[in-house]
Amino acid sequence: MRLYKYLDNDPSFTGVEGEVLLRKNIPNDCYYKSIRSLFLLDENNYSHQIDQLLIRPNGIFCVEVKNYKGQIYGKEYDEKWVQKIGNETHYFYNPVRQNYVHKKVVEYTLNNKYKVTSLVVFIKNNIRHIDVDNVISLKDFKDYITNYKSETTLSNEDIDEIFKTIAEKAPKDMTMSKHLKR
Numbered sequence: 445m446r447l448y449k450y451l452d453n454d455p456s457f458t459g460v461e462g463e464v465l466l467r468k469n470i471p472n473d474c475y476y477k478s479i480r481s482l483f484l485l486d487e488n489n490y491s492h493q494i495d496q497l498l499i500r501p502n503g504i505f506c507v508e509v510k511n512y513k514g515q516i517y518g519k520e521y522d523e524k525w526v527q528k529i530g531n532e533t534h535y536f537y538n539p540v541r542q543n544y545v546h547k548k549v550v551e552y553t554l555n556n557k558y559k560v561t562s563l564v565v566f567i568k569n570n571i572r573h574i575d576v577d578n579v580i581s582l583k584d585f586k587d588y589i590t591n592y593k594s595e596t597t598l599s600n601e602d603i604d605e606i607f608k609t610i611a612e613k614a615p616k617d618m619t620m621s622k623h624l625k626r
Contacts, residue, residue, distance in 0.1 A: 462511025462567040463495055471586045475600050476500040477607040483615055484549050492549045497610065499603045503594040504560045506550050508543035511567040512536075520576045539564045540576055553613050554606060559595065563588070 463480055470478060482494040496507035510516075514532075518525030520540055527534040540562070547562040554560075562578055569581040580588050598606070 462509045465511075465567050465582060466496055466507065466509050466565055466585065469582060469585050470498065471590050473590055474501050475603060477603055479607070479610065479614075482610070484553050484610070484613065485615060486549045487552055491615070492546055494546045494550065497550065498589065499598070499606050500589070501598050501600075501603070502589075502592050503596075503598070504550065504554075504558055504606065505563050505589065505592075506543060506547040506560050508539050508546065508562075508564045509567065510539055510564065512570070513568060514570065515573060516566060516571050517573045518576075540579060550610070554609060558606065561592065561594075 467478070467480060470476070477499045479497045480495070482497050484492050484494065486492060494506055495509040496505075498505040498507060512527050514527050514529035514534075516525060516527055518538060520538075522538055523541070524535040525538050527536060543562045543564055547560045550560045551558065564576075564579045565582055565585055566574075566579070567582045569583050571579060571581055
C-alpha cells in the first residue's frame with residue numbers, strides 16, 4: 445500500500461500509467477501504426493517528447509496524455525491551466541499549447557507533407573470545466589479517433605511510409621534524461 449501511494453504521487457509513474465491506459469484504448473477497427481514516447485528534433489535541434497503518435501487511415505494524431513487528479517480548469521489560449529485537488533491549487537503549462545509545438549515538430553519531420561491533428565487526452569475524465577475541441581477524456585478517445593473526419597485518407601502504404609520516415613528521423617540515442625538536459 446505504501447509503495448502504491450508513493451508511486452501514485454510520482455509524476456513519472458502517473459505519466460507512464462496514463463500512456464499505458466491510452467494504448468489499451470486505441471481502437472483496432474483498421475490498420476494503424478503507433479509510437480509511444482517518441483523523441484523528435486525540431487529545425488533548431490531541440491528535442492521534443494511526444495506521448496503517443498497514432499497513424500491511421502483517417503489521420504495522423506499527435507496525442508498528449510495527462511493523468512492528473514482533481515478538477516482541471518483552463519481555456520485554449522491561457523498560458524497556464526489549473527488543477528484543483530480539494531483545497532490545493534496547482535498550475536501547469538497549457539497542454540494545448542504544448543502539443544501544438546509537438547504537432548508542428550511531427551509535420552516538420554514529415555517535410556510538411558501531411559497535416560497532423562493535435563489531441564490532448566485526460567485519463568481521469570476530469571475536464572468538465574474545459575471547452576476546447578481537441579481536449580477530451582479517455583472515455584471519449586475511441587469514438588473521437590474512430591469518427592474523426594480528415595481531409596485526406598491514408599492508405600496502408602502511406603501509413604507504413606510515414607511510420608518508416610518518423611522511425612528513421614527519430615534520434616536513436618535519446619533518453620528522457622538527455623531530453624530534459626537539452
